[in-house]
Amino acid sequence: MxxxxxxxxxxxxxxxxxxxxxxxxxxxxxxxxxxxxxxxxxxxxxxxxxxxxxxxxxxxxxxxxxxxxxxxxxxxxxxxxxxxxxTPVSDLDERLRRSEIKKRQLQRRIRELLGQG
Structure with a gap:
């Protein structure tokens, strides 16, 4: 090989x-x-x-x-x-970044559901 x-x-x-x-x-x-x-x-x-x-x-x-x-x-x-x-700081930064992305996605979804209801 x-x-x-x-x-x-x-x-x-x-x-x-x-x-x-x-x-x-x-x-x-x-x-x-x-x-x-x-x-x-x-x-x-x-x-x-x-x-x-x-x-x-x-x-x-x-x-x-x-x-x-x-x-x-x-x-x-x-x-x-x-x-x-x-380093713990870079790991926390990455977790925070992912959490903020998920938060924005959830907020968009809530706005969509409230707009349809």
Missing amino acids: QDRRQGVRDKVLYGGVAEINERGSTMDCVVRNINEHGACVEFGAAERVPEEMKLTVARKGRSYLARLIWRQANKVGLAFRIMTSD
């Missing part, structure tokens, strides 16, 4: 946490190799892994927005879209 990676990956054994939806659901995982463009990650049940997720690797102090590239048994290959510093 031809390796199409943009760079060499470091073989590691890091614990990670994948945030798998907007509600904050998480799955623990093991990062097997990683570089700035992607990683090979092992899950207990890879069939439940979504196409996009946020992967946090505490040992590196980083969070990555990742897209699933391949799946084989309980391992998946991820491509990183954005790398962010894993």
Whole structure:
């Protein structure tokens, strides 16, 4: 099989946490190799892994927005879209941003329902 990676990956054994939806659901995982463009990650049940997720690797102090590239048994290959510093402030900022978007959507829906009633 031809390796199409943009760079060499470091073989590691890091614990990670994948945030798998907007509600904050998480799955623990093991990062097997990683570089700035992607990683090979092992899950207990890879069939439940979504196409996009946020992967946090505490040992590196980083969070990555990742897209699933391949799946084989309980391992998946991820491509990183954005790398962010894993600080509580940035996490709170992201949660606040998502909350404000949902609030605006709900307010629009309430106005629509009141206008129809």
